[in-house]
Amino acid sequence: MEIEDSSEQDKLRNDGECKDDYVYKDPCWMLCSTRWRIAFSIFFSFALLYMHRVNLSLAVVCMVDATKSVQKPSHDNTATEATYVTNSSEDTLMIVTNTADVYHMSNTTANIDSSDFTFNQQINAEPSCGDTSVQTDMTMAREINWNKAEISFLLSSYFYGSFFTQIPAGTLADIYGGKHIITVNMALSGACALMTPIFARTNIILMFIVRIILGLAGGAMIPAGMSMINKWSTPRERPIMIAFCGSGLFSGTVLTYLTSGLLCAYGFDNGWPSIFYLHGVVSLLFVVIWCCTAFSSPLVHPRVTEAERNHIQTCLGDPVQRKHQKPPWKDIFTSKPMWASIAAHFCFNWSFFTVLINVPLFLKEVLKFEITSNGVYSSLPYVFQIVASICFSSLSEFIIKKHPSFHLLVRRTFNTTSLFGVAACLVAAGYVTCESRYIAIILLCLSCVFGGVAYGGFFANHAEYSGQYTGTTFGITNAAGVISSILSSMMVGLLTPNGEQEEWRQVFYLAAAVDVFGAIVFIICCDIHVQPWARNHDSITINVEQPGIENMPLNDSKKTAL
Secondary structure (H helix, E strand, C coil), X not given: CEEECCHHHHHHHHCCCCHHHHCCCCCCCCCCCHHHHHHXXXXXXXXXXXXXXXXXXXXXXXXXXXXXXXCCCCCCCCCCCEEEEEECCCCEEEEEECCCCEEEECCEEEEECCCCEECCCCCCCCCCCCCCCEXXXXXXXXXXXXXXXXXXXXHHHHHHHHHCCHHHHHHHHHHHCHHHHHHHHHHHHHHHHHHHHHHHHHCHHHHHHHHHHHHHHHHHHHHHHHHHHHHHCCCCCHHHHHHHHHHHHHHHHHHHHHXXXXXXXXXXXXXXXXXXXXXXXXXXXXXXXXXXXXXXXXXXXXXXXXXXXXXXXHHHCCCCCCXXXXXXXXXXXXXXXXXXXXXXXXXHHHHHHHHHHHHHHHHHHCCCCCHHHHHHHHHHHHHHHHHHHHHHHHHHHHHHHHCHHHHXXXXXXXXXXXXXXXXXXXHHHCCCXXXXXXXXXXXXXXXXXXXXXXXXXXXXXXXXXXXXHHHHHHHHHHHHHHHHHHHHHHHHHHHCCCCCHHHHHHHHHHHHHHHHHHHHHHHHHCCCCCCHHHCCCCECXXXXXXXXXXXXXXXXXXXXXX
């Protein structure tokens, strides 16, 4: 008689071997599969998460009058005094009269003389490279008065909130289930969105509070979703499901980029509040549907078929529900694969948020795109990342299925290709001049394609080495990613005081160096097998001569009896 622990079973599971894979077939691809309906629900929750994350950065364009005064001509003695101010966030001219009439002008060019002012209009003309003329167009007044420093801190306050809930949310999701974490925090996000217009019009301190609360809620969402994916997916499907659900983040970003401008111009209540009202209502409606249809694991879902439940649990090597163990924090933080994921996630997020947060500014300052086309070009790279993440995660699992011995090599190769590819594209984009600015758009799109390759790399690796603690470990690495996003944004502000191309090259060089470091650490430290600290020791595997006796759960007190 040979007595073994679950390590061999975990090893086989990570190699993609699941004999039930060849017996169970879904009645219809995806939509009739309960686990994929759960994945669709997580996809929508992630999309709403990023809509709440990026909506303010776009809404401030049409809600805030962030201006600085230009000295009024001393000889002006007309009955109606006029003050000329320029918007610091975009090339615009604001004329403010003593009758409180405020006009925001774009799509025209104005030349202002010191003795009087004359407007030479060029309707619907996009500025050429190096054109420093002021863009103007008559629109409604902006009602919020925040300065640039207040706006900057307000936008970053989301990340300060999200940092603190990453690890607790992942651990609680592993113990109590991700459904409850997502339910509470999505409802809180919806409520914060509905209150945002009221708080913005009342006091900026209230806005700081609501954005921090929104960050606390948003920080819990991804670890909870990853914990649910780990419980609902088979090892072979997991990278594809992670990539699909992760594409919800980019889908929410793209949708917000494309719709916020329209809502600003045509929405109700002066335009910009409709962005927050719409996102809040949709989030609360999602919560109602989520509560009725989503469950944390197949063991507690009342409508999953017995065949599908057995298929998932057999492939996971977890035929019975076991009591969740307390995370071994010391072992987790001293684990080499854990630090491989931390480094990869930190470095990936550095590049990702350099692009996500600052590309609109790069397109405006260096490539001279006007604001109307800026939103379209800013969202375009994420369309490519959505497609790439699903395609490359599927490709990685196809290779592993055909050649299980290549499993570790696939994770290293995909992760290295992703980070090195992103680094090369960003460096090249820094050398593109305004005259060939569409090449920069192509390079930014290509960088997001390489970003999608990471879904066959470190994103898929968490569950392989951390097992039952997937939510916890992803919360840790995502917290490192939040720190990275804050630091990358700070470095952009420090390195680009004048918005010149040479300054932006430094930003992209720094991002490339960070990516290379992350790729090297992952190659050295990553692993694909469940680590000793992540194995469940409540059961052992017994190989005996008699057929039919296997995978027998035993209490510690009875082991010696055999």
